[in-house]
Amino acid sequence: MTREIIAVVVVCLPLWWGVIRIRNSGREQLQRAEHRQKDKTYHHLVEFGNLLAGDIQAAKLAMNGKKDISKKRAEKIASATPGDVELWRSRLALIKVIDRLDRLGQAVELEIFDLDLAWQTNGEAILAFHERNRFVVDALSQATAGIFPRYLSLIDELKEASALGQVERSDGYEVPAGLGIGT
Amino acid sequence: MPLSLRQPENRQSVDSFEVLNPLDWYAFVVDHMSTLRLVLLLLVWLPIWLFAIQVRKIARQKQAFERRRSRYETYVCIEEAIREIRNDLPISQQLAMSGEVIPRPAAKRIYQAQPKGGPIWDEKVAITELLERIDRLAIGVQVGILDVDVWYKLSGHRIVALCRILRNFISISQDARGDRYYAIDVVNRTFRAMDGAQEAAQAGIGVPQSSQRRAA
Numbered sequence: 001m002t003r004e005i006i007a008v009v010v011v012c013l014p015l016w017w018g019v020i021r022i023r024n025s026g027r028e029q030l031q032r033a034e035h036r037q038k039d040k041t042y043h044h045l046v047e048f049g050n051l052l053a054g055d056i057q058a059a060k061l062a063m064n065g066k067k068d069i070s071k072k073r074a075e076k077i078a079s080a081t082p083g084d085v086e087l088w089r090s091r092l093a094l095i096k097v098i099d100r101l102d103r104l105g106q107a108v109e110l111e112i113f114d115l116d117l118a119w120q121t122n123g124e125a126i127l128a129f130h131e132r133n134r135f136v137v138d139a140l141s142q143a144t145a146g147i148f149p150r151y152l153s154l155i156d157e158l159k160e161a162s163a164l165g166q167v168e169r170s171d172g173y174e175v176p177a178g179l180g181i182g183t
Numbered sequence: 184m185p186l187s188l189r190q191p192e193n194r195q196s197v198d199s200f201e202v203l204n205p206l207d208w209y210a211f212v213v214d215h216m217s218t219l220r221l222v223l224l225l226l227v228w229l230p231i232w233l234f235a236i237q238v239r240k241i242a243r244q245k246q247a248f249e250r251r252r253s254r255y256e257t258y259v260c261i262e263e264a265i266r267e268i269r270n271d272l273p274i275s276q277q278l279a280m281s282g283e284v285i286p287r288p289a290a291k292r293i294y295q296a297q298p299k300g301g302p303i304w305d306e307k308v309a310i311t312e313l314l315e316r317i318d319r320l321a322i323g324v325q326v327g328i329l330d331v332d333v334w335y336k337l338s339g340h341r342i343v344a345l346c347r348i349l350r351n352f353i354s355i356s357q358d359a360r361g362d363r364y365y366a367i368d369v370v371n372r373t374f375r376a377m378d379g380a381q382e383a384a385q386a387g388i389g390v391p392q393s394s395q396r397r398a399a
Contacts, residue, residue, distance in 0.1 A: 008223040015230035019237060026241035030248060037252055044259065099341075103262070106336045111251065112258045 041113060045121040048104065052122065055097045056129050062093035071135050078139035094136055098148050101126060105150030108157070119161040127162060130155050257330040261337045264320045268313060283348065290351035294359070310352055317342055 063069065064086075069077070077094070080087035104122075107113045130137060141152060285293070293310065296303040320338070323329040346353065 004220070004223060008226055012226050012230060015227070015234075019230050019234045022234065023237045023241070026237070026245075030241065030244055034248060037248070037255070041255065103265070103337050107258055110254060110258075110333060110336060112255050112333070 038114075038117070042117060042121065045113065045118060048100075049122045049125060052097065052100055052125065052129075055093070055100060056125070059090070059093035059097050059133075062089045069133065069136050071139075074135035074139040077136050078143040090136075091140070094133065094140060097129065098137065098140065098151050101129075101154060102148040102151040105154030105157075108154060109150060115157055115161060119158055123158050123161060127155070127158055254330055254333055257328075257333045258337065260323070260329060261320065261334060264316065265338055265341075268316050285348060285351055287351045287355070290349075290355055294352060294355045310349060313345070314349065314353070314356075317345065 063077075076084075077087050077090050080091045082088050104113070104118065104126075108115050108118055137151075141148065293303060293307050296307045298304055320329070320334070320342070324331055324334050
């Protein structure tokens with residue numbers, strides 16, 4: 001019987017060791033791949049932020065640099081036609097921004113982007129845009145019902161993330177500091 | 184003479200075999216092997232069993248990760264396509280924003296424009312380029328390179344709107360040259376897949392009847 005026990009131990013020990021090694025290397029491989037993917041996603045989000053900043057700047061220029069838009073003017077912009085050149089340009093520029101944010105919202109919904117990562121990279125800029133243009137955005141959302149389904153949900157989710165403050169990441173990924181866009 | 188299952192003694196043994204319950208099985212195994220041997224056997228099999236479970240778990244995690252990565256790639260590809268459509272063809276924005284279907288006579292005029300036709304020729308070139316871009320995106324969906332769900336959610340409704348606005352131009356082009364726009368097929372397929380056939384009908388999307396007849 002002693003011989004049998006020794007034989008089993010000799011067989012079992014390498015087996016156990018093998019199981020643990022394979023599990024650890026599999027996990028490490030997966031973690032490395034996820035980390036690489038997060039880096040890629042992060043850089044994409046930074047690029048997205050730069051494009052968004054360009055769009056926001058263009059929208060500001062189209063609205064003659066006006067920061068606060070009154071409710072009345074917002075409604076005019078929302079119902080503009082190609083004939084009203086200035087208003088139409090503002091409308092197009094704003095729709096460009098909303099459209100981009102809507103796609104970001106879709107990507108978050110499809111779990112392509114992590115909301116937390118999106119918030120840490122571009123959250124403040126997006127919320128600042130929404131705050132500054134909330135009347136126009138509301139009027140446009142009503143005028144284009146159904147065209148930008150994810151924009152408002154994204155804003156709500158970002159507001160929640162903002163209220164929660166910086167969430168401690170459980171996946172060990174640290175967002176590089178100082179690369180997010182300005183508002 | 185060889186034994187067969189039809190023989191009564193053999194049938195009896197088969198019946199007694201079926202009657203054995205798990206406890207009897209356990210008793211049978213214990214009778215034939217000592218408990219220590221069973222424990223040793225378990226010690227050999229346990230790592231193998233755990234190994235199988237771990238491999239399956241990691242494989243599933245990898246599969247989920249690959250799926251996420253593939254969706255990301257699709258997203259990047261679609262974003263690029265949308266950027267091209269948006270940057271190269273400002274006309275597409277105007278068309279999408281105006282939301283009005285180009286009337287058939289106007290579409291015919293645009294389609295028949297010649298290189299010396301001035302702005303109307305430019306418009307034809309712009310619309311054709313736009314349709315080609317949309318079509319390339321649609322082919323990606325058709326051949327399974329791009330994820331239909333991501334495609335639909337990111338650009339589906341915009342492309343549906345553009346196709347709707349350009350439907351007369353598409354129909355004239357299809358009738359005149361037998362051109363086939365995959366975008367239309369993909370839009371239809373996506374709608375069917377999402378139980379939105381009615382919505383597609385409302386949006387006025389569909390292969391023109393003349394083309395359907397030709398295909399038949």
